[in-house]
Amino acid sequence: MAASLHSHSCWARAKHAFSSPHAFHQALILKSSSSRLVNEDLLPSPPDRWTWDTWSFFSYWWSESWAVSTWSIGSSLIALGATVRDALLVVLFANTLSAIIIVLNGRAASRYHVGFPVLTRISFGMYGQYFSVILRSILGIIWGGVQMYFEGKFISICLRCIFPGWAKIPNQIPASQHITTTDMVGFFLAFLFTIPFMFIHTTKIRYIFTIKSFLIPLTGLGIVCWATTANGSVSADNLVDTSTRTSTAVFAWGIVGQFNSVMGANSALLVTVPDLARYSKTKNAQLWGQAFGLPFSGVICSAFGIITTSAVQHMYGETYWNTYDLLDGILNHTCTPKSRAGVFFASASWAFATMGTSIACNITPFAADITSLFPKYINIIRGQLLCTIIAFSITPWNIVATANSFLTFLSGYSIFQGSIVSIMIVDYFLLRNGNINITALYSTAPSSQYHYIHGFNPRAFLAFVAGFALPLPGFIASFGHSVGAAAEHMFVLGWILSFLMGGLSYLLMGRIWKVPGDDVAYGFEAKVSEAQMAVIDGVHVDHGTRETETETEIDAAGGDNDGDEKVPRVNNSSIV
DSSP: HHHHHHHHHHHHHHHHHHHHHHHHHHHSSOTTTBBTBBOTTSSSOOOOOOOBBBHHHHHHHHHTTOHHHHTTHHHHHTTTTTOOHHHHHHHHHHHHHHHHHHHHHHHHHHHHOHHHHHHHHHHTTTTHHHHHHHHHHHHHHHHHHHHHHHHHHHHHHHHHHOOTGGGGSSSOOGGGGGGOOHHHHHHHHHHHHHHGGSSTTTTTTTHHHHHHHHHHHHHHHHHHHHHHHHSSOOOOOGGGGGGGGGOHHHHHHHHHHHHHHHHHOOOOHHHHTTTTTTTTTSSTTHHHHHHHHHHHHHHHHHHHHHHHHHHHHHHHOOOOOOOOHHHHHHHHHHHHOHHHHHHHHHHHHHHHHHHHHHIIIIIIHHHHHHHHHHHHOOOOHHHHHHHHHHHHTTOHHHHTTOOHHHHHEEEEEEEEHHHHHHHHHHIIIIIIIOOOOGGGGGOOTSSTTTTTTTTTTTTHHHHHHHHHHHTTTHHTTTTTOOOHHHHHHHHHTHHHHHHHHHHHHHHHHHHHHSSSSSSGGGGTTTTHHHHHHHHOEEEEEESSOOOOOHHHHHHHTTSSSSSSEEEOOOSSSSOO
């Protein structure tokens, strides 16, 4: 009976929404958006949304290392002449450093339960935050499309396993479009399979990564066992050629560059972590789960990639570093019912893994960012749907196939993200002693602590520029321009140099030019209890464009309509 009434109510609301343009506009407005700074996903998360425990974070980071990029990371290291041991040590050290930074950057979110867009208001200002969220959201759209394309390639391989004639389907798409009919079908199916997961809020999406944390390692182990058994050995020596080392200096800089590449590949996750850590059940849940989940899984996945590639190269005489090329190559060499069954389950698992990676690295960050940009209309659920639709429409196969310079740009884009992370870490731990004025995060009044100068914190922007200034000439040179060796070496250090210079510059300016407030006078994280009371009692924010839907709540709380309004915490339901 209740379900029937709910269904009738939903239908009635939908019918009314399409009755007129005004009704449609009103239906789009979120009831929880009482200000241009607020909706249900921008306010501090209430206790019933603190759903991520230590296992949730561990399974998330453990599973995120099982990605196509991690599997193939050994290719560039081996090409330099590095041994298997060298390659795995680079991955281990880079992921260990990443885990430390992730824990540090997730601390504020786990204590005050707000995400990346709101936390950037502290460092960059109430209006300066929009710069940082736009910078991040651009990558979310582009890589979301590219990951969906990769997911589609795995689905296409699954269809080839089911229908042996799949690979023989005539291609009716012009070659200039850089995609075949079969890959287009796979891409469209990837889009359809992803859509249902977009209706799952971040508080519940952790179950996907729990499944992935078991499924993909077992799939990878199965591929390794098949490759070594079929080959009769690992044959790792087939890949390693130390004669490619032209000189010790070149080799050393190459290793440093690959270390930086791993950091750059992780950069989206390093920035994204507050959007997950805000749902931490305890202050240490994100610490232990994230500290141990990432480093070792990355090494194991990379090792599996190297072992499998070397064994398959010895068998087939071809080198397959990407898993979709590997699985397709297996079918090219042996298309027996047994191999088709094995490849089908492996491809389906990797399709699921690729979708999970896209949700973690691209869709969730974009949804949080667009929520901050358009809080009146967009929440996390709507943002996830919007990201998926836009990612579908950008024809990512053209990016993969033809835009080499654009891909170079995306690879070097991490130099703009490193300083953002270090600025946020320095600001929280060293300049504010872990103390945040939670109510000031929802006020654009000139007297507000985080208003700075017209809503922008010049310290953060100067430090941001200082962070990418040194590797920038080398970044420009990567598009074919000529610069000196020193500039090239600084670009090799890109993310690391950006992180260090941005953080040190912000610390120096913060010591000389003090940030507003008395946070440093308090003990470490002394304001956490005050912030938690604000979550329970309600956060005062200045008026936005809407007043009518909150007047009852304001009056009930004893407030008025003259200045600030009190926005009570939201429950765990999400408004779609």
